[in-house]
Amino acid sequence: MRIYNTLTRKKEELVTIIPGEVRIYVCGPTVYNLIHIGNARPLITFDILRRFLEYSGYKVTFVQNFTDIDDKVIVGAREEGVPIKEFTERYIAAYFADAEALGIRKADIHPRATESIDAILNLINLLDEKGYTYTLSDGVYFDTSKYDKYYQLSKLNPEELSAGESQRVDEAIDKRNPADFVLWKFRRGDEPFWPSKWGEGRPGWHIECSAMIHKVLDDQIDIHGGGRDLIFPHHENEIAQSECALGKPFARYWMHNGFVQIDNVKMSKSLGNFVTLREALEEWGGEVLRFFMLNTHYRSPINYTTAALEAAVAGLERLKRAAAALSAWVDRPATGAEISGAAANLSAAVAKATAQFDEAMNDDMNTAVALAAIFDLVREINEALAGEIDQSVAAATLEGLYKLTDCLGLDIRPAAEEIPAEVRRLVEERAAARKARDFARADAIREQVTALGFDIEDTPTGAQIHPRG
Ligand SMILES: [Zn+2]
Incomplete structure (x- = not known):
């Protein structure tokens, strides 16, 4: 890597x-x-x-x-x-x-x-x-002038620093050098403290x-x-x-x-564009926030906007739908119908997506390109879903897909247990009604399912059930 x-x-x-x-x-x-x-x-x-x-x-x-x-x-x-x-x-x-x-x-x-x-x-x-240390009235300090490799990480210019470049350095007025920083702060009043050979204080x-x-x-x-x-x-x-x-x-x-910006402005308390993670979690949920962040390389600034988060909702949903539809084939015995070219190609598609994913992640963790490789695989899966898919091919493809999404911490497995038994029974009844061409009954059942908080999506592989978003 x-x-x-x-x-x-x-x-x-x-x-x-x-x-x-x-x-x-x-x-x-x-x-x-x-x-x-x-x-x-x-x-x-x-x-x-x-x-x-x-x-x-x-x-x-x-x-x-x-x-x-x-x-x-x-x-x-x-x-x-x-x-x-x-x-x-x-x-x-x-x-x-x-x-x-x-x-x-x-x-x-x-x-x-x-x-x-x-x-x-x-x-x-x-x-x-x-x-390397010296003591002032308020604490023990590190003398940065004694270390000739100081500034090796930040590449800052000490002159800029003395002109007040950083507000984050310690403030003591009688420091030997502007960048010197406190190692041990002497006790003030009733603050918590620990004993030390330099006096009571805290780190x-x-x-x-x-x-x-x-x-x-x-x-x-x-x-x-x-x-x-x-x-x-x-x-x-x-x-x-x-x-x-x-x-x-x-x-x-x-x-x-890199930083997180809100609507192109750096987030700060004084600007009032400050969002706690808890607020964001309540609004979008953790997996959407994670997906949103993965869409940008970690070193680049990221822009927190409603449009970007809605795109994350849609992207995540696309992955989940493909996984749910494909997993339906894992439990389905073969009907003997001909396997389409797209389905026959799935194991090659998994190998290709995995190679692209690995290459992107090995290149300084480029999660945006790694996600694109996953979506390439999903496109192939969706094509294959138009026809018959062999049980073992469906299982191997899902395994390959989950290996990549798990690596990004995205759980896209269908949450079957979240669909109540009553809803499943109604969806089966609806399928039977449709088969009997009793569409009035099928529509009535769909309304019952909707009232219970679920949507039915008719796909070539049968009905999919999704909690209403
Ligand atoms: Zn640290």
Whole structure:
């Protein structure tokens, strides 16, 4: 697989530290509110990466953290008058519920900052011993001028930075260099704190990720991921801390997903075009949101519009209808009718779609092209559905189709159990009425089925039942 590496600004062949294994770390949320649809993008991007690497035969270890101590966490818990632990547990539970609705698998390990304080202090201590730190009145800082490879990831110009290029760097006025960042924040008032040799306090944000990576994975990992807004300063700082403390390379490949825009405007709270993932899930459902995001390459900006989401609804429905119609042939004994050319061609169509899918995904995870390969296969399936399809060919074709859609985390299997028995019985009665050319009765039954919340679609392979959308 070739991956676009932000560190080298090039697509590079994935060569893992341990052959056959991939260790991935993706920065997780600070748990103080509901996540928005912009946060859903790294979730989906790296869930697909994990699935595709497993599909390709790798053993994958996937880690995503929770930042559960932070200024915003402290302020939020204080405003509500609840203990911090209760406050963060609520948003961790909300995060898991939203992620599950998107079809995101849980990480193998979800470390939390507050459970990693020893590892954080160990790492700061290593930096301290090697002379990379200095202490100000409010905390212990990392001296970025001591690391000559600082800016290797962001490729930023330090002059631009001192002119105020980034608003995300720490604000202390007496820092030695504008980019210097806090490793350990000294205790203020009744804020939560842990003891340390530098004084009571709590960790800075950047050190948490480095420390958790080394604690649960290793000194060096294969892939580090996140949204592109994390490149600077967060990921630049992670590299600086880890490489200075341990004296070896940190992450081999840095992958960053693009932004989500709403109607062509970058989403922001101040503009009021802010959509929580929960709102989007209520409106569209998780699989539509996932399908929508897959239609754009992960590094490109994506535009959240009603038209794009409606197109996703239609695309997903097209996949599901083909799967449902084809699965009807799996249970149907052959009638002895002649197999059409399209049906005879299905196994070749699966092989071709799979090869195109693999090529697209191996090329820096081009999910848009991979989806197009799936739709090519669906077109062939729909052609074959005009005639007789052999049971075993139908089963093998479905298996091939599901292998690809599963890799993208799309479940298109017909949900037979969702159709109530009464509806099935009515649809059978209707088929009998139609066979007897009693169309008045057939129409009356269709109305009964509609009243129960289902649509009947007459296809060459028989009636399909769909819940009314
Ligand atoms: Zn991080």
